[in-house]
Amino acid sequence: MKRIITALLILLAALAITGCEEAVIIPTDQFQKRPYLLYTNDNTSMTVAWQTTGQTQHAYIDWGSSTTYTNRSVVWGDSANLYTFTIEGLTPQSRTYYQVTVANESATGSFMTAPLAAATNLTFYAYGDNRDGPIAQDGLLARLLIDMRALPDDRQTFCLHGGDLTFYGLDENQWDEYFFNREYTSTLDFLAQFPVMIALGNHEGYSASYLHEDQPGLLARKYWPYPYYAETGESYYSFDYGPAHFTVIDQYSNNKSYTIESSAQYNWIEADLLATAKPWKFVVFHEPAWTASTQEGYHGNNTTIQQELCPVFAQNGVQVVIQGHQHFYARVSPPDGRQYLTLGGGGAALNPPDANAAYLAASAQAFHFARFDIEGDVLTVSVLDENGALLDQFSVSK
Numbered sequence: 001m002k003r004i005i006t007a008l009l010i011l012l013a014a015l016a017i018t019g020c021e022e023a024v025i026i027p028t029d030q031f032q033k034r035p036y037l038l039y040t041n042d043n044t045s046m047t048v049a050w051q052t053t054g055q056t057q058h059a060y061i062d063w064g065s066s067t068t069y070t071n072r073s074v075v076w077g078d079s080a081n082l083y084t085f086t087i088e089g090l091t092p093q094s095r096t097y098y099q100v101t102v103a104n105e106s107a108t109g110s111f112m113t114a115p116l117a118a119a120t121n122l123t124f125y126a127y128g129d130n131r132d133g134p135i136a137q138d139g140l141l142a143r144l145l146i147d148m149r150a151l152p153d154d155r156q157t158f159c160l161h162g163g164d165l166t167f168y169g170l171d172e173n174q175w176d177e178y179f180f181n182r183e184y185t186s187t188l189d190f191l192a193q194f195p196v197m198i199a200l201g202n203h204e205g206y207s208a209s210y211l212h213e214d215q216p217g218l219l220a221r222k223y224w225p226y227p228y229y230a231e232t233g234e235s236y237y238s239f240d241y242g243p244a245h246f247t248v249i250d251q252y253s254n255n256k257s258y259t260i261e262s263s264a265q266y267n268w269i270e271a272d273l274l275a276t277a278k279p280w281k282f283v284v285f286h287e288p289a290w291t292a293s294t295q296e297g298y299h300g301n302n303t304t305i306q307q308e309l310c311p312v313f314a315q316n317g318v319q320v321v322i323q324g325h326q327h328f329y330a331r332v333s334p335p336d337g338r339q340y341l342t343l344g345g346g347g348a349a350l351n352p353p354d355a356n357a358a359y360l361a362a363s364a365q366a367f368h369f370a371r372f373d374i375e376g377d378v379l380t381v382s383v384l385d386e387n388g389a390l391l392d393q394f395s396v397s398k
């Protein structure tokens with residue numbers, strides 16, 4: 001009898017291990033935010049973060065090159081029950097499996113470290129404006145995961161987010177309701193496997209009463225505590241990933257001074273783009289310079305960015321500008337030679353693009369994400385909807 005019970009326990013354990021890559025187990029009560037990833041801007045490490053529901057207690061993280069997990073550390077949370085642990089000493093472009101355990105509950109994930117700095121090929125994803133549409137976001141991310149799994153294994157990568165991750169971004173509850181919601185399994189699966197690199201949206205500065213606009217990104221920075229944010233306290237930063245450099249602009253802090261030539265952020269944008277030697281350069285921000293609109297202003301084209309910053313992008317060889325805010329897909333190709341994408345179909349209620357917009361190359365009123373494939377001197381961008389239908393595809397050659 002004892003042997004039978006032992007055999008049954010082994011079988012159950014084997015089933016649990018076999019299923020851990022795909023299955024997401026809905027937690028009962030330990031995880032407020034299940035594990036998600038923070039890119040360290042380094043190809044030999046990755047930070048895993050999570051938040052617990054209870055009082056600060058110790059948790060365990062196990063990791064290794066397979067789910068046998070050859071390493072274990074104890075991790076303590078901070079006063080907000082937020083835990084971060086950086087796994088170091090990894091090989092570039094290699095897979096690491098991890099498991100986080102809090103009391104009797106575990107959550108798993110895996111990631112690829114970034115490739116070598118000299119790498120010539122790269123895949124990454126981008127979307128934005130899920131805001132208050134977690135169901136649509138979950139469907140979209142389910143498709144993104146299908147897309148990623150169809151790629152060669154070493155193409156697992158990171159994802160840009162163009163902002164508006166919740167409706168009231170200064171309200172703690174909304175982060176659990178709209179972005180980290182434990183009921184949406186594809187979103188959890190995505191977060192456990194993709195570091196998400198965010199640009200601030202206007203909604204990251206809103207409280208439920210639309211007050212506190214003097215604290216834009218306060219909670220976004222809490223949940224993405226990157227050490228490489230600007231020292232000014234604003235949420236702009238840049239990072240490298242293989243052959244590409246990404247410059248992420250904060251449009252909301254410091255009285256929105258980013259387009260003014262003497263401001264700290266404007267000077268940083270110029271210096272950052274000038275300093276990088278990467279062959280591929282992308283700029284990310286929320287409110288578009290160019291989009292599918294015939295209007296100017298808040299929900300149209302931002303002529304101030306066009307006049308003050310787009311020349312800086314052009315002078316420094318930026319190929320693609322990634323934006324959001326408008327809840328549709330648009331690609332605008334003005335005479336400055338850059339491609340300006342609006343990737344605002346991440347889950348919030350959709351809006352119609354204006355087909356009469358200047359220099360409009362493609363548009364769609366649909367939920368969508370974009371996949372960027374760099375192969376040496378050629379970048380191919382594919383924009384897909386939640387059913388996998390191709391909405392747009394274009395290439396840029398260096």
Ligand SMILES: [Fe+2]
Nearest residue numbers: 164201202325
């Ligand atoms: Fe927005």
